[in-house]
Amino acid sequence: MLTFEKLEQLAKQIIDNTTPDEAQNFLDLDHEGKRLWTKNKIISLEVQA
Secondary structure: OOOHHHHHHHHHHHHHOOOHHHHHHHHHOOHHHHHHHHHHHHHHHHHHO
16 A cells, blocks of 8 residues: 555656646546556656656
8 A cells, every 4th residue: 555655756756757738638538537547657657767
């Protein structure tokens, strides 16, 4: 389970690595799309690390 600190760090990494266009596209997604986008973004950040 993620701690609050780890979740906060992950959220900051996502924000820091998201372009304005990606953010706008995220806002246009439905709930399931947002969940999948977030999951894929986390996977992408793990691969970069």
